[in-house]
Amino acid sequence: MSHRPTAALTLAAALVLPLAAACVPNDAPADDATAAGAITVSSTADACDVSTTEAASGPLTFTVTNDGQDVTEFYLLGEDGLRVVSEVENIGPGLSRDLVVQARPGTYWTACKPGMVGDGIRAKFTVTDSGADTGPTGDTAEQLAAAEASYVAYVKDQVGALVAGTQEFADAYAAGDDATARDLYAATRVHWERVEPVAESFGDLDPLLDLREADLEDGATWTGWHLVEKDLWQPTPEANGGVAYTPLTPEQRQAAADDIVANTAKLQEQVTDPAFTFEAFQIANGAKELLDEVATGKVTGEEEIWSHTDLWDFQANVDGARVAYEVLSDVVQERDADLADALDERFAELQDLLTAQGSVESGFTSYDQLTEDQVKDLAAAVDALSEPLSRLTTTVTGA
Known part of the structure; x- marks a missing residue:
C-alpha cells in the first residue's frame, strides 16, 4: 500500500519503531x-x-x-x-x-x-567514523550475513512470482476478460505485499504501482493496481463522490496494464542487480513496517476499497513480517529468548484468526462480510504483535 504521492521521498525501507530509547535535548551539544x-x-x-x-x-x-x-x-x-x-x-x-x-x-x-x-x-x-565496527562481529555477524542472504533470496523469489502473475493478470484485463482478471487480482498482489518494504526503497515504484485514489495529489496521474481495481469493481455513484463511474476505454485499459507490467519489471531489475542488498536492520524495520501496513490499511478496509480483498493483503503482510523475523530469529533467540517466545506466540495467534477466514490458496472472506467483532479481534491481535515486533531492530542491532 502507498499512502504517499509520487515524489523522491516515496522510498521506504523502514518505519515507526516505538522504542524506549534515550533522548537528548534539542539544545544539547x-x-x-x-x-x-x-x-x-x-x-x-x-x-x-x-x-x-x-x-x-x-x-x-x-x-x-x-x-x-x-x-x-x-x-x-x-x-x-x-x-x-x-x-x-x-x-x-x-x-x-x-x-x-x-x-x-x-x-x-x-x-x-x-x-x-x-x-x-x-x-x-x-x-x-567512530573507529568501531559498524554492526556486529564474530559469530553474530556471520548469522546476520546468512540472514541477509536468505532474505534477499526470498525477495527475489517473490518478485519473480509477481512478474509472472502480473503479466497473466495484465493480459486478461487488457483483453476485457474481467472474470479472469478479478480472480487473479488478489492472488497476484500477495507477492507484492509480502516484500513491499523492499519495493518502497526504489524510487517512485511504490506509488506508481500501489497508490490509492484517496492519496492522489491534485493534478497527478493515477496509475497502478488500484486504478485497475476500481475499473474491475466499478463503484456506484454513491460510492464515487456522487457521480457515475466512467469505465476505462480499451486503450486506457491497455495503457494501465502496460504500466503495471513495466514498473514490475523495473522492480525485478532492481532486486536481481548483483549489488542489491538488504541489511539486517532494514529487514527488522521492514517486519514492523509490514505490520503497520496492516494496522493502517488492511484492518480498516481502506486498502482494497473496491474489491474488498483486504484479507489477502493482510495475510501477505503477515507472511512477509514473519519471514523477516524468522531469518533473524537465531540472533533474537540468543540475545532475548523471551522476545523470541513472545513473537512466536503472537504470530501464531494472529495466524489462527486469519486461517479462520480462509487462505491465499482457497480464498478469503470478503472484508465487507466480516463482523464487527471479527475485525476487532484481528485489530487486537495486530496490536498485541506490534509491541514485541517494535523491539526487533534494537535487539538485532544491539542498539
Whole structure:
C-alpha cells in the first residue's frame, strides 16, 4: 500500500519503531548527541529541527516528535537525496516515534515531510567514523550475513512470482476478460505485499504501482493496481463522490496494464542487480513496517476499497513480517529468548484468526462480510504483535 504521492521521498525501507530509547535535548551539544547515539527531531509545518547535524557511525536512534498540526514523516536519505536508508511515517500531532538505523560513515540527508506530501524539509547530516565496527562481529555477524542472504533470496523469489502473475493478470484485463482478471487480482498482489518494504526503497515504484485514489495529489496521474481495481469493481455513484463511474476505454485499459507490467519489471531489475542488498536492520524495520501496513490499511478496509480483498493483503503482510523475523530469529533467540517466545506466540495467534477466514490458496472472506467483532479481534491481535515486533531492530542491532 502507498499512502504517499509520487515524489523522491516515496522510498521506504523502514518505519515507526516505538522504542524506549534515550533522548537528548534539542539544545544539547552535538558531541553529547554523537556520544549517546540518540538524536531528537522536532517536526512542524515549516521546520525539521534535528538536535545535531553530525553523529558517529554505529547504531543511531532518531526520536521524532510531531510538534505540528498535521501527520508527519521523517526520513534518513543517502548522499544522493533519493535513496532512503530508513523512514518513520504516520506520526500524529503530539506523538513521538523512534527510528533506529545502523549508520556507516558518510553524508546523508534528514527530511521531515509534514502532511506526508511534497519533498520535505531537508538538511545535510554527516556520519563520522567512530573507529568501531559498524554492526556486529564474530559469530553474530556471520548469522546476520546468512540472514541477509536468505532474505534477499526470498525477495527475489517473490518478485519473480509477481512478474509472472502480473503479466497473466495484465493480459486478461487488457483483453476485457474481467472474470479472469478479478480472480487473479488478489492472488497476484500477495507477492507484492509480502516484500513491499523492499519495493518502497526504489524510487517512485511504490506509488506508481500501489497508490490509492484517496492519496492522489491534485493534478497527478493515477496509475497502478488500484486504478485497475476500481475499473474491475466499478463503484456506484454513491460510492464515487456522487457521480457515475466512467469505465476505462480499451486503450486506457491497455495503457494501465502496460504500466503495471513495466514498473514490475523495473522492480525485478532492481532486486536481481548483483549489488542489491538488504541489511539486517532494514529487514527488522521492514517486519514492523509490514505490520503497520496492516494496522493502517488492511484492518480498516481502506486498502482494497473496491474489491474488498483486504484479507489477502493482510495475510501477505503477515507472511512477509514473519519471514523477516524468522531469518533473524537465531540472533533474537540468543540475545532475548523471551522476545523470541513472545513473537512466536503472537504470530501464531494472529495466524489462527486469519486461517479462520480462509487462505491465499482457497480464498478469503470478503472484508465487507466480516463482523464487527471479527475485525476487532484481528485489530487486537495486530496490536498485541506490534509491541514485541517494535523491539526487533534494537535487539538485532544491539542498539
